[in-house]
Amino acid sequence: MPELHAIDGDMLGSLLLAASVLGALLLLGVLLRALVPVFRTFFIPSALLGGLIGLLAGPYALGLVPESINTTWSGIAGVLITIVFAPMLMGEQLPKLNEAAREAAPHVFYSYFSSFAVVAVPALLTFFLFTPLFGTTPIFSTIFEVSWPGGHGTAAGMEGAYTALGWADGSSVALGSATAGLVFGIVAGMVMINIAARKGQLKNYRAGTSKAASDILPEHEAQVESTGRLQRASLDNLAFHLSLIAIAVLLGYGMKHVVDMVLTGVPLFPLAMIGGFIVHLVIVRTPAQKLVDKATLNSIAGVALDFLVVSAVASLSLPVLLDNWQALAITLVVMAVMSVAIFSWIGPRIFGEDWVENSIVNFGAMTGVVSVGLVLLRAADPNFKTGAFRGFALRAPFASPFVGGGLITAMFPIAVATWGNLAVGIGCAVLCALLIGLAIVTGVWKRPSARNAEQRESAMMR
Template sequence: MPDLQPIDGDALESLMLAVAGLGVLLLLGVLLRAVVPVLRRFFIPAALVGGVIGLMFGPYALDVIPDSITSTWSGIAGILITVVFAPMLMGERLPKVKDAAKEAAPHVFYSYFSSFATVAVPALLTVFLFTPLFGTTPLFSTIFEVSWPGGHGTAAGMEEAYTALGWADGSSVALGSATAGLIFGIVAGMIMINIAARKGQLANYTGGSAKAASDVLPESEAHVESRGRLQRASLDNLAFHASLVAVAIIIGFVLKHFVDMVITGVPLFPLAMIGGLVVHLVIVRTPAQELVDKATLNSIAGVALDFLVVSAVASLSLPVLIANWQALTITLVAMAILSVAIFYWIGPRIFGKDWVENSIVNFGAMTGVVSIGLVLLRAADPNFKTGAFRGFALRAPFASPFVGGGLVTAMFPIAVANWGNLAVGIGCAVLCMLLIGVAMATGIWKRPGARER
């Protein structure tokens, strides 16, 4: 079990002030998005903007924010990822495999193929180029699966795992990679959408519907974030759902205790997600299942994710990025080429009809997390008139808990530490080929245009 330490009032007060500072940065990010249209045009989230502001005023730039605060922010980022993942599988109505397979299968294939490729290419580059030339740590190869599809949240959450494996700087490098991937995904995605529109490859493109004039929704589009069915005389709805998340985290701690006996370095957040699944499986067998509201759970995860991103970016270690700039730059270019190649080569062969819409959402998820994929899909397919959104949503139970920031992603650094980059790189490349073979055997893989005919 974890070695619990008492926290005195002074430490709690310092934590409160540090969290309050993150709130200030988030509000500054919202205000900057309001007055700088380019930030909205390129869908840069307020949390990322606020994090950059915090980084500018931190010890590596203007040195206004003391190092004690940024150190606290760094620790907060590693904790909040557990809160983000714990409710992921709670309140979900998991689809039957047979019903969802046909529609979701191409999206599931894209997710696993891109994740394995995202590990294979950096692993082989590291073993043959970076380690011999630059002395780069072997664990460097794993940050791209962690940071591109995993995003800033997973990158920050892996700090404990990288530290346990002997590379304390891993999370900072991954955060830099996540920022580069997000910006690349948005810019390249919009370019590819415009190219497809000029070629007449989009069914419902309107040429600009995704550009938000304002972050403030009109009254008619206001949305309700929470729906409670529990009497407040008993317990507030938000407190009830936060308690469910707390139980999931405790189950994750217990699981980690036993996992650490076999494998060291497994982070808490994927185990907390399994804890959430345990809570879900128990509660759906009781009358209390009617009290569980997925929107409320998503709101809790969303708040945690916003504070996580702003804290992680604001506490980013610039010297660590500078120390790894050669390997990072080369691999980012390779990853950019790889992601575009997968889009144009894999997409038409597994989706056929509306292949651009179906591929662009996966491209966005590969380079800059799911939210960027949905932003690009909204640009290519306003109001989601094609089947791309439904297929992508159905793939979530089969892919999100495992790759692109899930359990399998968290295991890659352990695999590299134990078996080396050569074995992991070749193994992931072989898995990519096996996936293509399975797709051909099951009819998912076809010549471009064959599905439409």
């Protein structure tokens, strides 16, 4: 279990104030979207706009928001991702094991391929260019797996490891890289979503939508976000579903306590999702299954996601130690090009139908952690009409504990310190090639033309 600290009334009051300011930023984002049609045209969410307003008002710009609130926002973002993931596998009909494996396999492939590529390319650049030319420390090559898919939380958490390896500034540089990855992931992702929408590649995009279309739905399109079947005299419907999520999180903490005895650094959110799956397996065998409403669970996750995005963007740390700024700038450009190439080249080959929606969530997770992937998916597929959300959720137990901030991520600095960048870079490149070979053998990897032929044949049979 995590180390517990008593929280007094003053600290809770500070938390309430910080959360209240986030709420105000979200409303400002809604207002900005309403007043500036271009933000709706390019799928820019209100949470992102509110976060940018918070960043501008923060201690590193206008100074209207004190550093104490900014620090609180940073902590909130790391907690809310668990609330987003905990209910993912609750309240719906789960596929059979073979169906789940088939659905998750492309997402698992994308996660591992991108993580090994994110290590291989910087490792080879550092060995052949940065260390000889700029005197860059060899461990520099590992910050991109730590900071892009790992994010600010992993970057900060690696401070002790980098210090132990003789590079005390490593965590600060990783935080700077995480900031760049987060901004690039959101901006580039939104641009690619817009391009895909113009090409008619998004299932959930309505052709002919006006640039000035309102965010306010007409009365006949009003959405029902929650259905309750429990008497309020017993418990409010929202409280009931929040309690289910709380049990899932508690189970996640229990599993993390056991896992930490063997492996440290495994994040909580995939374990909380497994906890949610356990809750689901128990409750479907009881009469209480009739009380579980998936729409309510999705609504709670949506609230957590909105507050997560606004807090993460508003708390970006701009002043970081960039002693190796030349190598950082070059590698960030290379990483940006590589991430778009992986999205454009690999996506159509491993995902069949709705490849853009399935690829964009992985692109976001590769460049700016899971929360960015979910933001992009929400823009591309707001009503979850594709299977991208579920496939990405099913991939989490197989990928999140290991890459993108997990065990393998934590081992890369040790591997570079032990064997050097040349060996690690070549080794990770070989692993990428082996993954493609495995995907071809198992049928996960196919040429887009072959997939299109299969889909046409399947449509004719139906």
